[in-house]
Structure formats: structure tokens, C-alpha cells
Amino acid sequence: SLVLVTGASGFIAVHTIKTLLDSGYAVRGTVRSQAKGDYLADLFKASKAPFEYVIVEDIVQPGAFDEAVTGVAGVAHTASPFHFRVNDPQQLIEPAVKGTLGVLESIQKNNSCASIMDDNAPKPHVRTEKDWNETSIKNVEEQGCDARPIDMYRASKTLAERAFWKFIDDKKPNWDGATICPPMVYGPILQQVSSTSELNTSNANVLDWLTGNKAESDIPDVATFNWVDVRDVALAHVRALTVPEAGGERFIVGAGPGSPNDLVLSFERHFPERKTYPKGNQSKVEAINAKSNRYDGSKAERILGIKYHDIDTTARDTAESLIKRLGV
Numbered sequence: 001s002l003v004l005v006t007g008a009s010g011f012i013a014v015h016t017i018k019t020l021l022d023s024g025y026a027v028r029g030t031v032r033s034q035a036k037g038d039y040l041a042d043l044f045k046a047s048k049a050p051f052e053y054v055i056v057e058d059i060v061q062p063g064a065f066d067e068a069v070t071g072v073a074g075v076a077h078t079a080s081p082f083h084f085r086v087n088d089p090q091q092l093i094e095p096a097v098k099g100t101l102g103v104l105e106s107i108q109k110n111n112s113c114a115s116i117m118d119d120n121a122p123k124p125h126v127r128t129e130k131d132w133n134e135t136s137i138k139n140v141e142e143q144g145c146d147a148r149p150i151d152m153y154r155a156s157k158t159l160a161e162r163a164f165w166k167f168i169d170d171k172k173p174n175w176d177g178a179t180i181c182p183p184m185v186y187g188p189i190l191q192q193v194s195s196t197s198e199l200n201t202s203n204a205n206v207l208d209w210l211t212g213n214k215a216e217s218d219i220p221d222v223a224t225f226n227w228v229d230v231r232d233v234a235l236a237h238v239r240a241l242t243v244p245e246a247g248g249e250r251f252i253v254g255a256g257p258g259s260p261n262d263l264v265l266s267f268e269r270h271f272p273e274r275k276t277y278p279k280g281n282q283s284k285v286e287a288i289n290a291k292s293n294r295y296d297g298s299k300a301e302r303i304l305g306i307k308y309h310d311i312d313t314t315a316r317d318t319a320e321s322l323i324k325r326l327g328v
């Protein structure tokens with residue numbers, strides 16, 4: 001059967017398409033330009049199942065996905081801005097919410113742990129699919145264009161996911177949906193990227209630690225992120241489309257807390273000849289991560305059968321891909 005992947009040019013989307021094609025599903029992707037579509041058509045020309053693309057220039061327009069959804073058995077909706085080059089919250093909220101509502105003609109949607117996280121809670125705290133990020137919405141409501149871009153982004157994720165569940169609740173359609181909520185997603189890049197400035201936001205973080213000539217004293221004493229491998233996020237999308245029990249559920253797809261210390265320790269193990277990153281401290285790994293909030297990814301293990309990559313493998317594969325693809 002045919003699956004639609006929106007925002008097909010994105011970091012997570014290209015892996016989702018690859019996992020779908022490898023599993024024998026035909027895929028239609030939506031992109032904003034022919035050049036982006038042609039890159040993907042070339043990347044997947046020898047795949048096990050066929051790939052095609054359609055151009056959806058503006059996902060905010062009413063009916064933008066009307067043509068794209070025809071004949072599809074499922075939808076993985078990943079088109080949504082994940083960057084901070086904004087000065088008004090609506091620049092992120094409008095495409096996130098209207099894009100989601102627009103594509104709900106078919107369904108199945110990817111969302112972010114940004115809709116679960118809440119900076120205000122005392123650390124360390126375990127978060128589950130029962131949690132929602134109220135703080136970022138409040139900050140954006142109160143501060144408007146003066147809010148931090150990260151709050152604008154997080155608000156866009158919560159509002160888009162709320163719109164998704166409200167739509168299902170109100171319309172009670174005869175299909176079901178699920179949301180995938182990953183924390184920071186790292187992994188090898190398959191998407192089109194010709195320079196470091198075009199790199200997706202989450203991998204830019206790995207690039208910064210790999211090449212940023214940071215000092216040992218820059219490594220924080222508390223874990224700064226929860227993370228997951230992009231290949232696990234891609235598989236979660238495929239399983240959410242195919243496992244019946246996934247219907248109606250939110251899933252945190254996350255492997256646990258991580259810190260720059262974990263990243264540089266992996267670089268040291270696999271790229272010892274490079275001198276562009278600081279020295280990590282193996283003896284501090286557990287203590288650093290124990291102080292962090294934890295997103296509990298066990299529901300996705302249980303229901304979607306995800307077996308998470310470990311951070312050493314993910315950091316290694318991400319770095320290897322950045323070195324190969326970007327010549328860093």
C-alpha cells in the first residue's frame with residue numbers, strides 16, 4: 001500500500017521514507033520544490049518499493065494536501081518548521097497548527113517531545129505521555145514576539161498536537177491516529193545538505209561538539225538533552241502505521257538523557273585522530289545523566305517494539321556522516 005510522508009525533504013522524513021520503502025511500502029512524499037523532490041527520487045531510485053513526490057508549496061493554504069492524500073493508506077506528517085530563525089511566534093505556530101489540521105484529511109502524525117517538556121518542573125523528573133508542556137504556551141501568550149525562539153518552537157509543537165487530538169475527538173473519524181514525540185533526534189543524514197549552514201537543527205548540535213573547538217570546561221555537569229536515534233524515530237513512524245494498538249496513542253520515542261560528555265567520549269573512541277573536540281570524562285557519565293529529567297520511552301518499546309540505539313553508536317554514526325557528507 002501507499003503511504004504519504006509530508007515534509008519529505010526533512011532529516012526525520014527521509015529516514016522514515018527509507019524505512020517504509022525497505023519494508024515494502026510505496027511512498028509519496030510532499031516537498032516544497034522540484035529540486036528537493038528530484039534529489040529524493042534519485043536517492044530512492046533503486047529501492048525495493050516505488051517512491052514518488054508531489055509539490056505542496058505552502059502547507060498553510062486550505063486544501064494544500066487534497067491532491068497529495070488521494071489513494072494513500074496512511075500518512076506520516078513531519079512537515080513543520082524546526083529552526084529558530086524567527087521573530088514572531090506565528091511564524092512557527094501557523095505552519096505547525098494549520099499544516100497539521102490541513103493534513104488531517106488522511107492522518108498519522110509526528111510530533112515532538114517539546115509538547116511534553118516543561119522547563120519549570122524541578123529536576124530530575126520523569127516525564128511520560130501524560131505530561132504536556134503548558135509553560136511555553138504561557139510564555140508565548142505573555143511575551144509575544146519577545147518570547148524566546150525555543151518557547152515559540154515548543155509552543156508550536158504543543159498547539160499542533162493539541163489540534164490533532166481535538167480534531168480526532170471532535171470528528172470521530174473512521175480512521176485512527178498516533179503522535180510520535182521524540183526528544184533531540186540525532187543520526188546519519190540522508191537528506192540533501194550542501195553546507196553546514198543547511199544542516200538540520202538537532203544534528204547541528206552534534207556538529208558543534210564535533211568541530212566547535214570547545215574546551216573541557218564547556219561540558220556541562222548536568223545532562224542537557226534527552227535524545228533518540230533517527231532510525232528509531234523512523235521505525236516508530238512505520239510501526240505506528242502498522243501496529244493496531246498504536247491507534248489513539250501518544251508515544252515518547254526517546255532513549256534517555258544524554259550530555260555533550262557522551263558525545264565527545266564517543267568521538268574519542270571512534271575518531272581519536274581528530275583534535276576538534278574536548279576530552280570527555282567517563283567517570284562522570286552516570287552522575288551527569290542521573291541529574292537530568294528523563295523522558296520515559298518504554299511505551300514505544302512495549303507497543304511499537306522499538307529497541308533503542310545506544311548513544312555511542314548514534315554519536316559515532318552521526319559524526320561519521322557529518323565528516324563524509326560535509327567534509328568537516
Ligand code: NDP
Pocket residue numbers: 006007008009010011012013031032033036057058059060078079080081082095110111112113114157181182183184185186200201202
Ligand atoms: P527538518 O528541518 O530536517 O525538516 C523539516 C521538514 O518540514 C522539511 O521537509 C521542511 O521543508 C518542512 N517544513 C518546515 N517548515 C515548513 C513550512 N512552513 N511549510 C512546509 N514545509 C515546511 O527537521 P526534522 O526532520 O528534524 O523535523 C521533522 C519534525 O520532527 C518537525 O515537526 C520537528 O518539529 C519534529 N521534531 C524534530 C526533532 C529533532 O530533534 N530533529 C525532535 C522532536 C521533534 P524544507 O526542506 O522545504 O524546508
